[in-house]
Amino acid sequence: MDILLLSGVMLFAGLAVFLKDLLKAVICLMVSSIFLGIIFFKLSAPYAGVFEISVVAGLIMVLFILTISLTGPEDTVVEPASMGIFAFLFVIFSCVALFKILNSGVIHQCLPLSSEPHGFGEVLWLSRTFDMVGQISVIFAGVFVLLAIVKAGRKNGK
């Protein structure tokens, strides 16, 4: 079951990059997010799964579709083929190295120790209080940036 879900995530993420039609690409990205949310549920992380499905597969995809409807669904940008081959070779060598690092278990050791059985709410509100402050700040920063960009667009009379 795990392998099917992980294959689904990889397959639809790949389709999101290689499909010509931007709208289809974004829908593939959404399906990939849904598969990832199901994986989170399977790994006993229901809150992360709910956020992944509702926010990433829902809200972000609405924003993408809105942008595509304003800019045109067809990908008219011409991609240089030679650059793609170099990028492919560079990234495949990097990923072999990354796979080795991930397989060494270093990530598991890097995560901060929490003396479980703390509940998720306790960790979020007591241990990671500063994260909450950071999240609120990031949301405000995002709103202000959006307002500034929209205002700048209106001033230019477009």
Next chain:
Amino acid sequence: MVNEALGSGWMYSYSVAALIFIGVYCLIARRNMVRLLIGLEIISKAICLLIISGAYPHKIAMAQALVITVIVIEVCVTATGLALIINAYRQSGSIDIREFSNLRG
């Protein structure tokens, strides 16, 4: 392994590496600005999967808190990026990143 508690831990580490590969390839090889944001999204997905699979099962509450923080930041970055793309399209009529090479300092 990413996590010894997962019987199929190698699959998770392979998936994370593959997703990062797809995202970085998209960032390097593509010129469409919407596709660049899609590449960023895919890398972010890989990082979330890495955190959750690395923490399973003993540190899963901490991992969920971290993943939620990552998702909130991801939403703000994407919304800002898409607003910039719309503005750039209104200014120049194109979403090709090469059209904006004159912005280099």
